[in-house]
Amino acid sequence: MKARTFTHRTVGAAALAISLAGFLPASTARAADATAAAGDGKWKVALGPGVVVTPESPGSRHTRVFPFPSLDISYDDRFFSQGPDVLGVNALRGTNYHVGAALSFDFQSRNEKDDPHLHGLGNVHGGPKLKLFADYTVWMFTGSVALYQDIAAHGQGKTVPVDLLASVPVGSCLFSIGPGFTWADALYTRTFFGVSSQQSAASGLPVYRTGSGIRDVHLNGYVSYDFSKHWVGSVAVTVGRLQHYAAASPITERRSELNTLASVNYRF
Template identity: 80%
Template structure:
């Protein structure tokens, strides 16, 4: 499963932060002007205590809470599976982070408008023969860790992102590349993000999840099916979050996808449409 809400949330929050910062600057300048004018009309003023020094803001940002994941039982499955998930959003100096399926990540290059980095990410995609009689004879495919390389760039309310996932556990999940375009709009305590994207998969990934070898064909009764690299799916992302208070925020991230090419025509595939969702309620410390 490729949960994309993390990028949308981070980038959307960046856009909202820039907008809020701009308004704050305007208000601060206005307040300063009024304050200066008022000061000119005062002949005397009380001594100012300059002994207190402001405390620097913490570089840590920590939010955690319960979450729930909805994802296909396996790629191309007719059924969905639902399971609880600990929703983490932890970062230090906006450099090191742990967010969603990205267990540990690093923004190697970062600025207000872009991020470039790497992460150790956990992918929930798996398939087991016990999941469905349709899979008998195809063998099991386990989920596991993947190396993620990513980059994103924002212009005004729009953000483009690309991420490559490489299987590092030897589970035959190969390499996938996900490219997305988001438009993010803050409204009060709400944040809305949406946009299209697509996923490219290499031949190893496609063969593992959608191919049927001659041996598998003999064991399962499905026709043999040769595959190669290509577009795995096209999809539409949606993300909504709401700040109920300074400390409490709820969010829902959804991806509606449609399998393409080799994945769509595979005898393993029972449904071309896909739904992935993560809903969570986090407490900010």
């Protein structure tokens, strides 16, 4: 099997990669050279349907399931559009590393109409974020770090996922697994987990002050399978546990989080 390189991605908890930032809270492995089997040109294109399973809102005991287009488009390993990363650029790149930026859409949100427990807390809207990222691969291990900055003034502040993945190709499969954590600033934790005096009066929940710190620790898993030269299926899963301000918040109903993205892509 051809050697594969990996870049940082929230599909977003997740990804999802989160990571989607709003699906997968951390990076998942991406086989950047997977499309090479279908051609050696600078353009690499893979498209297909996907489905996302993610918490209804941070700390919610409810989950939501919705379709999501699975995209993996890149040009010369420089420009790319992948999952929630609408448009990105690898400003620096090499055989084992990438450093760059992307405009990423974050679906992480909260609607007080979805759950009586949220009444009086107000809504939090998803939106675009600026993503800065870096990853480095040594042998089978890939370390990655990213910073997501809310640029839509929705009170989502900054989050920084840090991850380490071990990846092993076995026949037509690629398996990746590894730990990670997410740091969040005070604005993010206040928006999703804090309770102001006004919110307390409206919701009946106690006042709860927050600050910056570790939002969660998590374990990422990823598997892809090449059905043929053109077809590939993949599943990315992140299992997380809320920490510190997020875990102790009266808004939080469930400390454990499960984010999943499953997709089938056609490589052109």
